[in-house]
Amino acid sequence: MAESEFVCGLDIGSTKIACIVGRKNEYGKVEIMGIGRSESIGIKRGVVENIQNTVDSIKLAVDAATQASDVDIKVVHVGIAGQHIKSLQHRGAHMRSNLDTEITQDDVKKLIDNMYKLVLPAGESIIHALPQEYIIDNNLRTREPVGMAGLNLEANFHIITGNVTDVKNIERCVNKAGxxxxxxxxxxxxxxxxxxxxxxxxxxxxxVDIGGG
Incomplete structure (x- = not known):
């Protein structure tokens, strides 16, 4: 089957690696087409300790999901965790130029994108910038600012970071698995x-996600 019709998730854990393939049905729900699992060899506490062993484990899980779903898997959304993951709170702002126009999704995107430019300690990178609450002109607080008037759009963010090397090693293993x-x-x-x-x-x-690592 053509992979473009499907979405594939790859969970790289310390005890197992799981690959799942699904597609959205006519009711808007995800229909599971196939699942593959393998023992995780090469990962400890969410960190790659052996590249080749991790690559081999990924291939086993993906091959099993491919056989179960009859989908040629080439692109995956990768789950990441481990002892290197940290989080912090931060408040960001985006100043608009025209009060006569409403706040758009593009304004929200610019605000979120700015968070990925946040200066972090050496060796860390941002995985997620999660807006928790928006503030308009230091007054109105809302979960959905699109369509409202205002010049200064701010938000309280929960920032998830990871060690650059550990994140890159996970990505490298996935790439080496094809x-x-x-x-x-x-x-x-x-x-x-x-x-x-x-x-x-x-x-x-x-x-509460209690992993095996």
Whole structure:
């Protein structure tokens, strides 16, 4: 089957590597087409310790998912975790030039993109910049600023960072396995998006991801 019709996730953990292939059905839900698993050899506490062993483990999981789904997997969304992951809070701002025009999605994108330019300690890179709350002209607080008036658009962000070397080694292993990385996502965040409803997130329900590493 053509891979463009599907999306593939690759979870690289310390005890196992899992590959899952799905597609959106007519109801807007993700239909699972195939799953592959392999023992994770070469990863310890989310950090690559042996490149070739990790590559071989990735290939085994992807091959199993390919056989189960009949999809030629070339591009994957990679889950990342480990002891090198850190987080911090930061407030960012984007100054607009025209009060007569409404705040657009492009304004929000510029604000979020600016967070990826944040100066971090040497050896760290930003994986996610997650807006938690928007503030318009130091007054109105909202979760959805698009369509509103205002010049100064700010937001409180939860910033997820990882060690540059560790992130690059994960990406290198995926590439050596013959795959392209479409994106990297923090594994507990991916689990929360998959399991928790919007109402549960709003109510403050927490999902605890206890890995094997």
């Amino acid at each position: 795959l392209q990385v479409a994106s990297m996502i923090l594994e507990p965040l991916a689990s929360a998006e998959a399991v928790l409803s919007a109402e549960e997130m709003e109510a403050g329900v927490a999902l």
